[in-house]
Amino acid sequence: MNWRRLAGSVCDNKTTSAPPIQIKTLLNKVHRLKSFVYHSVKMCGTGDKARLIAEIIPRANSRPVCSGCGIRRPGYDRMLPREFEFIPIWNIPISFSYSMRRVDCPRCGVKVESVPWAQGKHSCCDAYRHFLASWARRLSWKETAACFHTSWDNVCRSVKWVVDFGLEHRELEGITAIGVDEVTYSKGHKYMTLVYQIDGGCRRLLGVIKDRDTASLTGFFATLGAERCAQIKVVCSDMWKPYLNVIAAMLPAALNVLDRFHIVKKLNEAVDEVRRQEVKKLAAEGYEPILGKSRFVS
Numbered sequence: 001m002n003w004r005r006l007a008g009s010v011c012d013n014k015t016t017s018a019p020p021i022q023i024k025t026l027l028n029k030v031h032r033l034k035s036f037v038y039h040s041v042k043m044c045g046t047g048d049k050a051r052l053i054a055e056i057i058p059r060a061n062s063r064p065v066c067s068g069c070g071i072r073r074p075g076y077d078r079m080l081p082r083e084f085e086f087i088p089i090w091n092i093p094i095s096f097s098y099s100m101r102r103v104d105c106p107r108c109g110v111k112v113e114s115v116p117w118a119q120g121k122h123s124c125c126d127a128y129r130h131f132l133a134s135w136a137r138r139l140s141w142k143e144t145a146a147c148f149h150t151s152w153d154n155v156c157r158s159v160k161w162v163v164d165f166g167l168e169h170r171e172l173e174g175i176t177a178i179g180v181d182e183v184t185y186s187k188g189h190k191y192m193t194l195v196y197q198i199d200g201g202c203r204r205l206l207g208v209i210k211d212r213d214t215a216s217l218t219g220f221f222a223t224l225g226a227e228r229c230a231q232i233k234v235v236c237s238d239m240w241k242p243y244l245n246v247i248a249a250m251l252p253a254a255l256n257v258l259d260r261f262h263i264v265k266k267l268n269e270a271v272d273e274v275r276r277q278e279v280k281k282l283a284a285e286g287y288e289p290i291l292g293k294s295r296f297v298s
Ligand SMILES: [Zn+2]
Pocket: 066, 067, 068, 069, 070, 071, 105, 106, 107, 108, 109, 111
């Protein structure tokens, strides 16, 4: 081994490598803020209690945005520093610390400014809420909160925020195929109905409906609207009578495809019924029944 050469290459690497990256630089790369700067990052506590605090300040000469009208207005005063939870870095919790400015708005009066990293009075940054909501699809809400050092309430609120946004912006046009299915909960004592879109290019959950009765499913299709219901050409469902009735009444143009499990079950019941009758008839006529206990000849 040529130690001198090895030592030289390590030395070369040191001299030619990029300067060590600072957390401020990292934040600017992944979460740049317009009109604000990351002023300093400090670490508080040790071990499990360690957390990072990134102080944010406004850019020099920048004017705050009024949260009422969204227009830049003159500053009025500053409030005490407020903390906003951000996505943990190397699993170390990090919060932004910022003293919100109040604006003197001629239209809205004295208002707290709006900032680009969080909305309203939320204590979590928007990016963190997206992050939590995306992990809550893979882990339980409790596990998500524990893994990323936040509360169950924050995970719940993040999911609600993302779901509300999705519902507000979802596109319901062009649905031509749906599936209607039931799910039990509360140890099998209660039911809910799930409605899915099952078109070739788009498969998604459209509705979670309490119960599996006529009124609840009728209400779902009424909310969907007569025009959209008329575009549905295929519905897959099981043979639960209220489903069949509602589908026939609300989606008259649709073909109701029944699921294979229930059809096979009904077919087997019919074959069994015929077999029993034949066995009885053969026995009455003095013959030995050959299919007494089975549908199959062994
Ligand atoms: Zn205003």
